[in-house]
Amino acid sequence: MALLSCQDLSLGYEGKAILEHISFEVNPGDYLCIVGENGSGKSTLMKTILGLMHPLKGKVLTGDGLRQNEIGYLPQQTVVQRDFPASVYEIVLSGCQGRQGLRPFYSKEDKALAWENIRRMEIEPLAGRCYRELSGGQQQRVLLARALCATRKLLLLDEPVAGLDPKVTAEMYQLISDLNRRDGITVVMISHDLEAALRYATHILHIGARIYCGPVEDYLHSETGVHYLERGGYRP
Amino acid sequence: MTLWDYLQLSFVQNALLVGVLVALCASLLGVTLVLRRFSFIGDGLSHVAFGAMAVAAVMGLTNDMLLVMPVTILCAVFLLAMGSNAKIKGDASVAMISVGSLAVGYLLMNLFPPSGKANISGDVCTTLFGGTSILTLKTSEVWLSIGLSVVVVAFFVFFYHKIFAVTFDENFAAATGAKIRLYNLLIAVIIAVVIVLSMKLVGSLLISALVVFPALSAMRVFKSFLEVSICAACISVICAVTGILFATAFGTPVGSTIVVADIAAFGICSLIDLL
Numbered sequence: 001m002a003l004l005s006c007q008d009l010s011l012g013y014e015g016k017a018i019l020e021h022i023s024f025e026v027n028p029g030d031y032l033c034i035v036g037e038n039g040s041g042k043s044t045l046m047k048t049i050l051g052l053m054h055p056l057k058g059k060v061l062t063g064d065g066l067r068q069n070e071i072g073y074l075p076q077q078t079v080v081q082r083d084f085p086a087s088v089y090e091i092v093l094s095g096c097q098g099r100q101g102l103r104p105f106y107s108k109e110d111k112a113l114a115w116e117n118i119r120r121m122e123i124e125p126l127a128g129r130c131y132r133e134l135s136g137g138q139q140q141r142v143l144l145a146r147a148l149c150a151t152r153k154l155l156l157l158d159e160p161v162a163g164l165d166p167k168v169t170a171e172m173y174q175l176i177s178d179l180n181r182r183d184g185i186t187v188v189m190i191s192h193d194l195e196a197a198l199r200y201a202t203h204i205l206h207i208g209a210r211i212y213c214g215p216v217e218d219y220l221h222s223e224t225g226v227h228y229l230e231r232g233g234y235r236p
Numbered sequence: 237m238t239l240w241d242y243l244q245l246s247f248v249q250n251a252l253l254v255g256v257l258v259a260l261c262a263s264l265l266g267v268t269l270v271l272r273r274f275s276f277i278g279d280g281l282s283h284v285a286f287g288a289m290a291v292a293a294v295m296g297l298t299n300d301m302l303l304v305m306p307v308t309i310l311c312a313v314f315l316l317a318m319g320s321n322a323k324i325k326g327d328a329s330v331a332m333i334s335v336g337s338l339a340v341g342y343l344l345m346n347l348f349p350p351s352g353k354a355n356i357s358g359d360v361c362t363t364l365f366g367g368t369s370i371l372t373l374k375t376s377e378v379w380l381s382i383g384l385s386v387v388v389v390a391f392f393v394f395f396y397h398k399i400f401a402v403t404f405d406e407n408f409a410a411a412t413g414a415k416i417r418l419y420n421l422l423i424a425v426i427i428a429v430v431i432v433l434s435m436k437l438v439g440s441l442l443i444s445a446l447v448v449f450p451a452l453s454a455m456r457v458f459k460s461f462l463e464v465s466i467c468a469a470c471i472s473v474i475c476a477v478t479g480i481l482f483a484t485a486f487g488t489p490v491g492s493t494i495v496v497a498d499i500a501a502f503g504i505c506s507l508i509d510l511l
Contacts, residue, residue, distance in 0.1 A: 069413025098412030
């Protein structure tokens with residue numbers, strides 16, 4: 001059964017649709033990249049999947065034992081976060097908040113999970129450091145560790161490499177790829193980086209005037225894909 | 237009279253107690269407010285309360301809290317619970333509501349001067365700067381502040397991790413199932429209550445300073461949210477005590493003296509940060 005399925009979604013603000021008739025499924029183990037031009041509605045789609053926005057029409061369903069609040073989310077950084085006085089450990093631990101309900105304090109299991117993910121992201125030496133003093137790549141690892149505290153199955157990443165230098169970008173992609181292949185975590189990622197999307201992803205969702213959803217290999221030969229790749233100056 | 241003699245007086249003791257409690261509550265809430273770019277909400281909401289007080293006076297209500305409290309809570313909810321997705325952003329909406337209610341309140345007081353209150357500018361001055369009201373507290377007001385402070389501190393302790401999650405990343409918290417609307421609502425209500433009560437006690441100028449300065453000072457020095465929260469509370473309490481003692485001994489205005497102490501603390505923290 002699909003982990004996540006979107007059925008005939010129409011998305012938009014205040015009744016005006018910017019995207020219509022989006023249907024796709026994400027199966028366990030998939031690595032789906034969402035591509036498309038600026039303003040095509042990629043972030044809106046992601047917010048809808050997360051339940052932060054309601055679709056104008058259609059439904060987002062989770063399956064395979066995944067609950068709506070068990071999706072790990074790596075958002076784009078906000079202005080507030082850049083100078084936020086918090087330690088790395090505090091931020092990673094806050095990933096467990098969704099399961100807390102009204103319980104005021106974190107349990108031993110929550111804390112153990114936070115440490116496990118800090119080690120998994122190789123940021124143990126930074127655990128006591130202040131978030132605002134870290135480099136962009138280190139901050140992304142912290143937020144990824146936090147997202148992993150919220151999920152064991154599905155990660156949603158909103159342009160995880162935005163603003164990172166090429167070396168750190170490559171490391172980040174490798175890290176995400178490892179999570180997908182080694183740990184079996186399903187990945188849905190918004191990306192501007194078509195080359196990386198084609199290299200790492202198993203599936204592509206192209207949204208915009210034309211919509212494509214399917215395996216990477218077929219995308220390269222689809223009308224939508226060929227058109228978009230040519231405009232981006234990319235030749236396979 | 238020496239300072240020790242002053243300390244034997246019950247109204248000085250009351251002022252110290254209430255001053256410390258108000259400073260404590262304001263600084264705890266201040267950390268999350270400053271980080272969410274709502275530093276001016278203390279000022280804004282106290283102006284709202286001022287406007288509501290004017291309306292209550294014009295209407296001739298004997299207990300103006302019946303009007304002031306709901307109106308202020310409503311505005312706080314409107315400002316904070318809208319979250320980051322509102323059409324008019326936080327700072328602009330605070331400015332709008334603040335200036336608007338101040339103007340309307342003052343206009344009403346001039347158009348329909350409440351009977352028995354000839355001294356409008358005196359009234360306005362007391363509301364803004366607190367005047368001597370902290371030295372003339374009634375026993376019931378002292379108990380009210382004690383009760384309120386217990387509620388605020390308990391709220392802060394029990395919701396500490398939720399406040400952190402919502403402050404750091406509202407969208408992530410919402411996406412992973414935290415009831416952020418509920419938490420934002422609770423934070424807004426508590427802030428409104430603290431501001432209205434402390435405005436009566438210490439004036440609206442002081443309440444903004446109590447919200448902003450300790451949090452900013454603590455952020456200069458400390459690097460984790462827990463340390464910042466604890467340090468802000470400590471700085472705020474120490475400055476309140478110093479300010480009240482100094483004001484009693486030298487006859488300076490209480491509110492302004494506490495603010496000057498807070499400014500000094502900020503200076504010291506900035507120096508520590510530079511070294």
